[in-house]
């Protein structure tokens with residue numbers, strides 16, 4: 001399996017290279033040269049596999065021969081053994097034809113653990129094999145950061161620099177990052193938004209000298225390996241509900257377009273997906289695109305679902321590449337126009353092609369709170385605000401006669417203030433995190449300026 005860049009000017013790489021390189025050297029994002037295919041008979045045979053055994057089969061298609069199967073299998077077993085629920089990604093029925101897939105049973109209580117717990121192990125394996133060291137640089141709106149830190153803390157070959165937007169995460173999210181005092185972990189609060197932080201990460205990758213000097217590696221979903229690992233749970237849910245003999249829809253709370261893009265890949269690989277419902281909060285650039293073809297930037301507004309307070313959705317470029325007929329030049333030109341004018345040029349035919357699989361909607365904070373309240377009243381289940389956005393939009397846009405699985409992306413205890421506003425009770429953190437609010441914190445604050453960031457990394461990395 002080989003990988004190519006959405007902008008068509010970066011070298012073709014194998015999985016291990018893509019894992020370490022992260023972002024293409026032409027500024028593009030890597031994706032497979034061709035989509036692996038899984039036929040209906042194979043899917044039927046895979047019914048009933050454990051989560052880890054399914055992950056081994058799917059990840060092998062993406063990893064190819066660059067990692068020995070026995071090593072990959074061992075890393076996958078270790079990864080999902082660390083989850084708190086025996087089913088790893090359990091499905092819970094909320095109502096007729098409506099399910100939530102709980103993706104928050106990993107160490108940091110959000111769906112990011114599915115990929116990042118595996119990535120931590122993959123990084124170690126590949127760096128060890130080549131006797132190299134690396135610097136991870138990532139941006140977070142709250143959940144990727146803690147999942148990356150948990151996965152990579154105390155790893156001898158890695159330094160980890162995580163940028164979060166100052167004051168724009170929940171307190172639990174911030175503390176999950178800043179109370180990890182391991183010497184290889186460096187938390188930085190940026191005076192700006194998540195979009196500013198993500199731009200800084202991309203700009204640092206764009207400086208080839210810096211990138212090569214420190215051995216820069218990505219943990220955001222710009223890294224293909226992140227997306228690959230997230231494809232697995234779409235198959236897991238689909239198989240549990242009757243795939244390949246029954247199509248299902250997914251409603252996915254969306255910000256950076258990584259999670260729902262993994263669903264798109266599952267569909268491209270052969271999972272019968274009736275619709276992928278893109279559910280945003282008031283930061284609705286993606287909902288506007290899939291409803292009206294309008295991908296135009298607007299300022300980021302803080303909401304009760306802060307992890308989705310994003311208006312430049314990184315992975316959208318991967319879908320755009322397919323919509324543009326896999327033409328790297330055309331994709332690069334469209335992104336450059338978006339950057340220059342704030343509006344993405346797309347044709348009506350491209351929008352129609354996207355709408356064949358995707359639908360979308362947005363839910364504001366009032367709707368988020370009322371959905372948490374309603375679902376609690378109906379079922380006793382407590383949703384986090386991101387999942388509530390997924391349920392609200394899923395209910396609005398549900399295709400008739402098709403079961404909808406809402407991706408439940410975070411544990412409600414990560415957002416106790418929002419949940420309390422909705423139902424008057426604060427969900428408790430798991431016992432292992434009960435003292436989180438008392439633990440000492442460590443982080444630096446920097447301006448949203450990439451040269452300051454690069455100097456900070458040069459002077460704080462240990463791997464020299």
Ligand SMILES: Cc1ncc(COP(=O)(O)O)c(C=O)c1O
Nearest residue numbers: 143254255256257258259307409
């Ligand atoms: C809890 C939660 N839900 C949903 C999302 C949106 O996921 P994506 O950015 O992959 O669209 C995120 C972060 O991005 C998140 O942390």
Ligand SMILES: N[C@@H](CCOP(=O)(O)O)C(=O)O
Nearest residue numbers: 140141142143144220221307
């Ligand atoms: N919501 C994310 C934003 C970063 O997204 P990623 O999937 O590209 O890492 C977060 O919690 O940080």
